[in-house]
Amino acid sequence: MTTELVKTESPSTLLSVRGLRVEFPIRRGMFSKKQVIRAVDDVTFDLRSGETFALVGESGSGKSTTARAILRLVDVVAGSVLLDGVDVTRLSKQELRATRRNMQMVFQDPYSSLDPSRTVGDAIAEPLEVHTDLDAAERRSKVGDLLEQVGLERAHAERYPHEFSGGQRQRIAIARAIAVEPKLVIADEAVSALDVSTQNQVIALLERLSAELGIAYLFIAHDLAVVRHIAQTTAVMYLGRIVEWGPSERLFTEPAHPYTQALLSAVPVPDPERQRRRERIRLSGELPDPADPPGGCAFNTRCPLVMPICREQSPAVTEVSGGGQVACHLSTT
Ligand SMILES: Nc1ncnc2c1ncn2[C@@H]1O[C@H](COP(=O)(O)OP(=O)(O)O)[C@@H](O)[C@H]1O
Ligand code: SF4
Ligand SMILES: [Mg+2]
Known part of the structure; x- marks a missing residue:
C-alpha cells in the first residue's frame, strides 16, 4: 500500500513534484548516534500554469524545505521536480541558472532578500542583469515600470529598503521577483509578518499580477485564513507529508483530515452551526520530534479521533x- 498522493499530469501542468524527499542529518550531543530528520517525505503535487497552489501547516511541517528543494537550494534524496517537463533535480549548475529565471521567490522577511546597503532600484535590477541583455538605461526604465506595477513610484528606485514599511518592502520583493517574467513565484510566508489589512493589499496585488502576467504561485503559509481566497488548490502538510489536498472551496468547507479540521477550528467562520461543529476538534500538544516521528499515522499522538489501527498502520x-485526496484511516473504512 502506498501513501503517495498522486494527481494526473495534464498539459497545462507547470510544476510537477513527485515523491519528493529531503533529509537533514542531525547529531544531538557528542555521544549520541547520528539521526536524520526527514523534513519532506514523499511529497507529490501538481501546479497548473497561472494557478495558485497553497501549502499550509504548522511551523516545522516542511513547507520551506519543499520550496527550497524545488529551487534546488537543498539536496533532494529522492523524487523529481518537473518544471515544464524538465526535471530540475537532474540539471547541471549551468542549466539550473537558466531555469531559475522561471522560478522566483518572495520570503517572509524582505530584509533577508533586500540588501540594506543597496538602493531599491539596484535590488530590482539585479535579476535583469543576470538574466537579460538589457543595458543600464533599459534596466532603469524597466525598474520604474515594475515599481509602478506593484503600486509604488518610479522615484522610489533611489531609496533604501529601511525607508519603506513592511508592506512596501514586500511590494519591492515582488517587483524583483517578477522582473524577469517568471512562470512560477514561490511566496514563502510572504504576508505572514504583515497586519491583516496590509496582508489583504499584498494578496490583492499578487492576484492582479497573476491575472495580468499569468504567473503561478506556490503560496506557503502557516495560517489557513490567509490562503483561502488566493489559492484554487490547498495542500496541508504534517511532519513532512501532505495529509490532505483538494480544491480550496471543498477543503475549507468539508475538510476530510482531522488535522485540517483542527487547523480550521482556529479560523472563525460566519456560520454559527458550522463553527460549533468545527470546535469539536481542537489541536492539542506539540508537534512530535521530527527526528523520531510516531509510527503508523504521524498525527496519532494529537488526533482526537485516533483508533488502535492508527498507531500500527500508515493510512492509505x-x-x-x-x-482531492486524504490520508486517514477514517476515510478508508
Ligand atoms: N538546514 C536544516 N538542517 C537541519 N534541519 C532542518 C534544516 N532546515 C529545516 N530543518 C528541519 O526540517 C523540518 C522542516 O522545516 P521547515 O521546512 O523549515 O518547516 P516549515 O517551513 O513548515 O516551518 C523542521 O523539523 C526543521 O527543524
Ligand atoms: S489515521 Fe487515525 S490518527 Fe491519523 S488522522 Fe486519521 S483518525 Fe487520526
Ligand atoms: Mg517555513
Whole structure:
C-alpha cells in the first residue's frame, strides 16, 4: 500500500513534484548516534500554469524545505521536480541558472532578500542583469515600470529598503521577483509578518499580477485564513507529508483530515452551526520530534479521533468527494 498522493499530469501542468524527499542529518550531543530528520517525505503535487497552489501547516511541517528543494537550494534524496517537463533535480549548475529565471521567490522577511546597503532600484535590477541583455538605461526604465506595477513610484528606485514599511518592502520583493517574467513565484510566508489589512493589499496585488502576467504561485503559509481566497488548490502538510489536498472551496468547507479540521477550528467562520461543529476538534500538544516521528499515522499522538489501527498502520490515500485526496484511516473504512 502506498501513501503517495498522486494527481494526473495534464498539459497545462507547470510544476510537477513527485515523491519528493529531503533529509537533514542531525547529531544531538557528542555521544549520541547520528539521526536524520526527514523534513519532506514523499511529497507529490501538481501546479497548473497561472494557478495558485497553497501549502499550509504548522511551523516545522516542511513547507520551506519543499520550496527550497524545488529551487534546488537543498539536496533532494529522492523524487523529481518537473518544471515544464524538465526535471530540475537532474540539471547541471549551468542549466539550473537558466531555469531559475522561471522560478522566483518572495520570503517572509524582505530584509533577508533586500540588501540594506543597496538602493531599491539596484535590488530590482539585479535579476535583469543576470538574466537579460538589457543595458543600464533599459534596466532603469524597466525598474520604474515594475515599481509602478506593484503600486509604488518610479522615484522610489533611489531609496533604501529601511525607508519603506513592511508592506512596501514586500511590494519591492515582488517587483524583483517578477522582473524577469517568471512562470512560477514561490511566496514563502510572504504576508505572514504583515497586519491583516496590509496582508489583504499584498494578496490583492499578487492576484492582479497573476491575472495580468499569468504567473503561478506556490503560496506557503502557516495560517489557513490567509490562503483561502488566493489559492484554487490547498495542500496541508504534517511532519513532512501532505495529509490532505483538494480544491480550496471543498477543503475549507468539508475538510476530510482531522488535522485540517483542527487547523480550521482556529479560523472563525460566519456560520454559527458550522463553527460549533468545527470546535469539536481542537489541536492539542506539540508537534512530535521530527527526528523520531510516531509510527503508523504521524498525527496519532494529537488526533482526537485516533483508533488502535492508527498507531500500527500508515493510512492509505483515498479520494475525497468534492475533489482531492486524504490520508486517514477514517476515510478508508
Ligand atoms: N538546514 C536544516 N538542517 C537541519 N534541519 C532542518 C534544516 N532546515 C529545516 N530543518 C528541519 O526540517 C523540518 C522542516 O522545516 P521547515 O521546512 O523549515 O518547516 P516549515 O517551513 O513548515 O516551518 C523542521 O523539523 C526543521 O527543524
Ligand atoms: S489515521 Fe487515525 S490518527 Fe491519523 S488522522 Fe486519521 S483518525 Fe487520526
Ligand atoms: Mg517555513
